[in-house]
Amino acid sequence: MSIIQSIRDKAAWLVFGVIALSLLGFLLMDAFVGRGGRGMFSGNKTTIGSINGNDVEYVDFQKKVKAMEDQYQAQGYPMNEQMRQNIQEQVWSQSIDETLLDDEIEKAGVTVTPKELDDILFGANPPQDFARNFTNEKGEFDVNAAKQAIADLRKRKNDPRAQSFEEEYLPALLQNRVREKYASLIGNSTYYPKWLLEKTNTDNSQLASISYVASPYSSISDSAVKVSDDDIKSYVGKHSEEFKQEASKSIAYVTFSAAPTSGDSSSQLNQVASLKNEFASTNDVSGFLMRNGSATNYSDMYVVKSKMQMPNADTIRSLADGSVFGPYLDGGSYALAKMISKRNLPDSVKCRHILIATHDRQGNQILPDSVAKARIDSAVAQIKGGANFADVCAKYSDDGGSKDKGGEYTFSSIRFSELAKEFAETIFYGNTGDKKIVKTSLGYHYIEVLNQKDFETAYRVAYLSKPISASQETENAASGLANQFAGESNNAKSFEANATKRNYNKFNATDIKPNDGAIQGLGSNRKMVQWINEAKVGDVSEAFDIDDKWVVAMVTEENAEGTMSAAKARPQVEFIVRNQKKAEQIKAKFAGKTSSLETAAAAVGQQVYNADSIKFASPFIPNVGQEQKVIGASFNQSLKGKVSEPIAGNGGVFVIKVNNVSAESTGINIDQQRQALMQRAKSESAYRSIQVLRKAATIKDNRAKFF
Numbered sequence: 001m002s003i004i005q006s007i008r009d010k011a012a013w014l015v016f017g018v019i020a021l022s023l024l025g026f027l028l029m030d031a032f033v034g035r036g037g038r039g040m041f042s043g044n045k046t047t048i049g050s051i052n053g054n055d056v057e058y059v060d061f062q063k064k065v066k067a068m069e070d071q072y073q074a075q076g077y078p079m080n081e082q083m084r085q086n087i088q089e090q091v092w093s094q095s096i097d098e099t100l101l102d103d104e105i106e107k108a109g110v111t112v113t114p115k116e117l118d119d120i121l122f123g124a125n126p127p128q129d130f131a132r133n134f135t136n137e138k139g140e141f142d143v144n145a146a147k148q149a150i151a152d153l154r155k156r157k158n159d160p161r162a163q164s165f166e167e168e169y170l171p172a173l174l175q176n177r178v179r180e181k182y183a184s185l186i187g188n189s190t191y192y193p194k195w196l197l198e199k200t201n202t203d204n205s206q207l208a209s210i211s212y213v214a215s216p217y218s219s220i221s222d223s224a225v226k227v228s229d230d231d232i233k234s235y236v237g238k239h240s241e242e243f244k245q246e247a248s249k250s251i252a253y254v255t256f257s258a259a260p261t262s263g264d265s266s267s268q269l270n271q272v273a274s275l276k277n278e279f280a281s282t283n284d285v286s287g288f289l290m291r292n293g294s295a296t297n298y299s300d301m302y303v304v305k306s307k308m309q310m311p312n313a314d315t316i317r318s319l320a321d322g323s324v325f326g327p328y329l330d331g332g333s334y335a336l337a338k339m340i341s342k343r344n345l346p347d348s349v350k351c352r353h354i355l356i357a358t359h360d361r362q363g364n365q366i367l368p369d370s371v372a373k374a375r376i377d378s379a380v381a382q383i384k385g386g387a388n389f390a391d392v393c394a395k396y397s398d399d400g401g402s403k404d405k406g407g408e409y410t411f412s413s414i415r416f417s418e419l420a421k422e423f424a425e426t427i428f429y430g431n432t433g434d435k436k437i438v439k440t441s442l443g444y445h446y447i448e449v450l451n452q453k454d455f456e457t458a459y460r461v462a463y464l465s466k467p468i469s470a471s472q473e474t475e476n477a478a479s480g481l482a483n484q485f486a487g488e489s490n491n492a493k494s495f496e497a498n499a500t501k502r503n504y505n506k507f508n509a510t511d512i513k514p515n516d517g518a519i520q521g522l523g524s525n526r527k528m529v530q531w532i533n534e535a536k537v538g539d540v541s542e543a544f545d546i547d548d549k550w551v552v553a554m555v556t557e558e559n560a561e562g563t564m565s566a567a568k569a570r571p572q573v574e575f576i577v578r579n580q581k582k583a584e585q586i587k588a589k590f591a592g593k594t595s596s597l598e599t600a601a602a603a604v605g606q607q608v609y610n611a612d613s614i615k616f617a618s619p620f621i622p623n624v625g626q627e628q629k630v631i632g633a634s635f636n637q638s639l640k641g642k643v644s645e646p647i648a649g650n651g652g653v654f655v656i657k658v659n660n661v662s663a664e665s666t667g668i669n670i671d672q673q674r675q676a677l678m679q680r681a682k683s684e685s686a687y688r689s690i691q692v693l694r695k696a697a698t699i700k701d702n703r704a705k706f707f
Contacts, residue, residue: 047702049701052698052699064091074362075361081526082517100690126141133146133367153165187683187685188682190678192674192681203616205663207661210656212608213606213608213655213656214653215604217579225578227574227581231577232573235569236573245559245561248559249558251553252508254504254506256482257478258475261474264470265468271466272334272335279338279464280322280338303459303461304456305457317457321341325337325338336463336464338464342459343458347412347413347454348412348452348453349449351410351411351448353393356443357372357399363441367443376446378396379446393406408450421440423447427447431449432452433448479550481550485502486540486541509521515704515707528544533704538555540554586646594643596643618631619631628650629647629648634658635658639656642657642658
């Protein structure tokens with residue numbers, strides 16, 4: 001979800017009813033006052049980081065985070081600690097990309113002229129949210145009305161809507177277009193030389209036949225080869241780009257369970273059981289569930305038999321209307337199920353519709369109700385008068401997902417709850433052939449039910465559920481033990497001694513970075529990560545509450561940003577260096593004994609093998625594995641009929657003799673292949689350019705000090 005789209009969505013409500021444009025030139029004078037020098041990065045000195053010298057201010061960054069949080073919440077996403085952390089990372093990443101791109105766009109001199117902006121707003125494809133507010137009863141975009149509305153808006157200098165239109169909406173359109181132009185510029189610069197493609201195809205068509213001797217590294221015991229820290233450092237130094245690391249810390253920790261006990265479970269079971277009779281007798285099911293704190297809300301919908309996959313489904317389906325089953329265990333909860341009613345329903349419905357939207361998905365009004373009702377009535381009248389449904393739909397409908405497909409959808413009953421209640425009931429509870437105008441929270445729909453199939457018995461069931469949770473006594477006991485341990489273990493020595501004395505299991509968590517929101521193996525707790533950021537090696541934490549446990553941690557290691565230490569890199573590097581040393585030992589065995597493959601095989605106690613049809617395009621040798629160096633040597637014409645020098649490969653040391661090199665016909669159309677490769681390169685150019693810019697950028701991230 002882009003920041004541009006976020007601003008556009010947020011500001012969409014501003015552009016209906018009162019906006020449009022006749023004083024375009026005057027308005028553009030404000031819109032074109034530079035790129036703003038990225039004004040969002042000016043102002044107070046509270047910076048959370050910088051990107052190539054451009055400061056990122058805390059207040060402005062938080063505004064973007066809040067806007068994105070609001071969008072996610074409007075779409076039904078839960079806003080928990082982990083979600084907030086993910087959004088913050090998303091906004092930071094977008095801030096980097098936008099800043100780096102804007103710098104390059106400025107260097108390239110890419111701009112959007114007033115004429116181009118005029119085309120964006122009033123051309124053949126105006127922004128959908130903008131055009132929707134100025135469509136006439138025929139469903140056509142009224143350019144003159146749009147221009148006049150903006151002229152009226154421009155006169156209201158102190159109107160917040162006018163300010164947002166000029167300061168948010170228009171700049172977002174400009175920014176989006178200028179980036180599209182830059183992406184197109186980069187994409188059109190891609191080129192794939194025909195000669196290179198011809199050479200690549202020629203190389204890839206080659207086949208080789210070789211004979212070889214392989215002495216595997218496993219022929220030498222690992223214990224016979226020592227890898228020192230200096231060996232590791234030397235390797236890391238030669239491949240430093242592969243071993244870059246962010247600043248991080250590691251901890252050791254002990255946990256104190258606050259999970260529900262058997263007593264807590266029994267108490268919860270009794271509580272749910274005590275509600276059974278009242279649940280059976282109540283007529284206000286929804287109110288009953290709310291009053292009693294059910295974790296499952298009442299869903300006033302039917303579910304077909306084949307889609308009921310909850311525990312005890314057969315028993316629940318057999319209940320008489322008004323009867324209650326339970327308590328029973330459903331995952332980590334105790335539940336009661338009450339049969340409300342039954343009916344036959346199709347499992348699948350095909351329908352078509354036309355939507356005249358009055359509100360967007362965030363609930364903002366985009367068209368007056370009276371205008372929408374008149375427009376849907378006009379559309380229906382045209383259809384009843386003989387007009388083609390698909391043509392009317394394409395002209396009128398605000399549903400971008402179906403307007404180009406004649407308004408058609410096919411819905412499974414499992415998606416009933418995802419649809420607006422009024423829409424779902426029309427297509428599932430009605431009959432094939434029904435035609436009806438229905439109003440939902442989005443606006444007015446004209447719906448026609450085209451087909452219903454796979455009818456099944458469906459059930460409307462209400463569920464009361466209570467998660468099995470820890471009692472206050474259980475929570476206090478775990479908290480007490482954790483705080484006692486933390487109080488007695490104020491340094492590394494006492495932490496280790498007390499953990500050993502009490503037989504507490506110690507766990508480890510590594511690579512905890514300053515901006516992490518969660519700790520692997522523990523869960524989400526930003527407050528604990530902040531403590532780790534500020535603590536020194538050997539410091540012991542207070543007790544932290546994470547999920548169903550309390551945690552006391554000790555910082556055990558600190559890794560500075562830069563190249564990994566030998567100790568940190570050893571798990572990744574040791575086997576590589578060990579194999580390099582083994583390769584030298586094996587090469588020594590081959591020394592002076594490669595006059596023939598037979599003498600080479602005898603020197604290392606191996607056999608001579610043959611490999612036919614080795615492909616230049618594939619690094620794989622049958623019965624050996626991936627050996628790029630050996631494959632390369634297999635196509636070396638100078639080795640034809642000769643024994644090579646020892647080749648240190650991935651799995652061992654090889655001596656080869658090339659028997660034959662040939663080629664197979666590819667039958668590839670060079671021009672078509674070239675066009676396909678250039679098109680792919682063009683489509684990847686924007687992403688690849690941003691990765692290059694990131695690699696070359698100087699980015700300082702101080703968010704951990706603020707969040």
